[in-house]
Amino acid sequence: xxxxxxxKAAFKKSKFITEYLDKNYYHxxxxxxxxxxxxxxxxxxxxxxxxxxxxxxASLQAEYDAQEYARNRVSxxxxxxxxxxxxxxxxxxxxxxxxxxxxxVKAKYPKPE
Numbered sequence: 001x002x003x004x005x006x007x008k009a010a011f012k013k014s015k016f017i018t019e020y021l022d023k024n025y026y027h028x029x030x031x032x033x034x035x036x037x038x039x040x041x042x043x044x045x046x047x048x049x050x051x052x053x054x055x056x057x058a059s060l061q062a063e064y065d066a067q068e069y070a071r072n073r074v075s076x077x078x079x080x081x082x083x084x085x086x087x088x089x090x091x092x093x094x095x096x097x098x099x100x101x102x103x104x105v106k107a108k109y110p111k112p113e
Contacts, residue, residue, distance in 0.1 A: 010034055016060045024048070024056060072109040077102070 003011075014034045021029050021039065028045035032038050036053045048056070077083070078101060086098035 013057070013061075016057050016064070019060055020053070020056045066112065069109045069111055073105050076105045076108065 014032070017032055017034065017039075021032070025045070025047070027042070028047070029039055029041050031040040036050050039047070041047050078086070083098060083101075086101060090096060090098050
């Protein structure tokens with residue numbers, strides 16, 4: 001069964017919630033179902049306000065989103081073996097095939113300013 005976009009978004013948000021909790025409240029919680037209200041806190045543990053939680057999760061989401069260009073570049077570059085082959089041929093032939101290929105990927109997926 002194929003995941004819907006809504007399911008994918010919920011999974012992604014759940015991942016950020018887990019990362020936020022692990023980063024800031026390690027061993028102080030034991031589970032969640034994708035929302036602040038469903039976090040199971042260990043007995044007697046201090047927990048964030050909903051506002052602190054929302055801000056923290058949104059910050060992690062923004063950091064992830066800001067790196068989309070880098071994730072796109074990784075999948076667009078040729079394999080390491082192919083890049084080494086291009087470099088070897090460029091050195092032998094005096095060409096710029098490798099440089100041109102890298103610049104094409106960078107142009108296709110520019111780093112945000």
